[in-house]
Amino acid sequence: MRRDGATRDAASPRRQAAEGGASPVSREASVGSHDVARRLIVGGIAVAALLLVALVGFLVLSYTPAFTIGSVEADPTEHMDSATIVRLANVRQGSTLLNFDESGIRSALRRNPWVQDVSFVREFPGTLRLVVTERKVDCIVVMSAGNVAWCMGGDGSWIEPLPLSVAEGESANEVALAKAQEMGALLITDVPSSVSPVAGSASTDETIQAVMSYRKTFSDALSSQVVSYKADAVESISCVLKSGVEISLGSPRDIESKESVINSILQKYEGRLTYINVRVYGSPSYRMVDSDKVQAGSGTAGGDYASTTSSSGGSQATTSQQGSGSDQSEATGQAVTDGTSDGTGQDGSSADGSGDGQDSGSQSADATSESGSQVGE
DSSP, X not given: OHHHHHHHHHHHHHHHHHTTOOOHHHHHHHHHHHHHHHHHHHHHHHHHHHHHHHHHHXXXXXXXXXXXXXXXXXXXXXXXXXXXXXXXXXXXXTOBTTTOOHHHHHHHHTTSTTEEEXXXXXXXXXXXXXXXXXXXXXXXXXXXXXXXXXXXXXXXXXXXXXXXXXXXXXXXXXXXXXXXXXXTOEEEXXXXXXXXXXTTSBOOOHHHHHHHHHHHHSOHHHHTTEEEEEOSSGGGOEEEETTSOEEEOOSSSSHHHHHHHHHHHHHHTTTTEEEEEOXXXXXXXEEEESSSOOOXXXXXXXXXXXXXXEEETTEEEEEEEEOOSSSOOOTTEEEEEOSSSOOOOTTSOOTTSOTTSSOOOOOOOOOOOBTTBOOOO
């Protein structure tokens, strides 16, 4: 009998569980979870209350003279002194460090085309410091008409005109190139006179945009070699490398393929090239000096000087002509076509670089020497 009673007592917890009862352990766990939830709710309410108090305090302080701006200061920049920055900012009288018009001040300062952005430093209790970030000159753009050049920022915005003092015997491009190298900028020449820059506005001209397409797509390795671009028309964009080699690029299509061809030719004929035409990258052409003693140019104004030396009958004739590939003949040069196609491309250029008048980079070279005389100078 006792055994049966013990059995019933041992089975009673199981019956209680089956009948929906809870063990002491489960009841304790349930109570603990309710306590955690209660604490979280109380904590959330407390945090919300603190945030609300802080917000109300901020709003109250914003419209009270507690932190009224009594002094506006500015760090000078390369093109703007402190007084000019403060004057342009025109901070409203009565503004506080907590409610001054940031967007209005920023817009006012950006009326100066040199200003790219401005940040604010609050120095409590009453000083506002303005920190202006200036645009950096990324390009110097020379128009095709007159001695007119403009500075352009890295964001494509026109900044201001650049005076060019052109001495006798110099060209505007040469003077502009010297300025560009001094400022660490790129030179863009022969831009159509129809382009009308406005200080502070973005450049939208198609020839400028064509140049930017090449710059964005070219690898850093090739871009670092480019000294200047010529942008007289979209279909006849060209560039000049530091070595003096001019490259006729044409319209900004198939840029990566064109670069691959350029690199291949530059590597194959290193130190001998004066001109490469990749307007139709499938049938490129190039011109090189017929000598192993070519002297690399400096990239000056898109037209460098390549020298060749040959001897005939004991005499020596040295020819040095401008090899820009755009409107000058080249010395002792030879035009060579890479590829086996007929060279006629969709933009009208031919494999020998003669083009259809859009690409003016085709010239014949005719430098001869006679015994005892110098010619081709």
